[in-house]
Amino acid sequence: MHWPLPLRSIYEGARDMARQIARSSEGRTSRRLRKKIEMLFAHLKRILKLDRLRLRGPNGAHDEFILAATAQNLRKMAKLIPMQIPKPA
DSSP, rough: OOOOOOSSSSTTTHHHHHHHHSSSSHHHHHHHHHHHHHHHHHHHTTTTOSSSSSSSHHHHHHHHHHHHHHHHHHHHHHSSSOOOOOOOO
């Protein structure tokens, strides 16, 4: 005996709601903000080599992440400050 296959997944209602939220202005704003954060984490992982924590325990992981985030913020601040061109003596 073969059971008929359902035409829609039992999760399709949740998917429809997610699609509706994604199309809204709040969804677009959320996506734009999430992209900024994801890019920061990607930079931490690739450029600052934070793909793996080297210090042990929750305090070590916290400290290592804070140091990496501080380095990232210092790089960002350095780009905002204009460089002084040395005057010839």
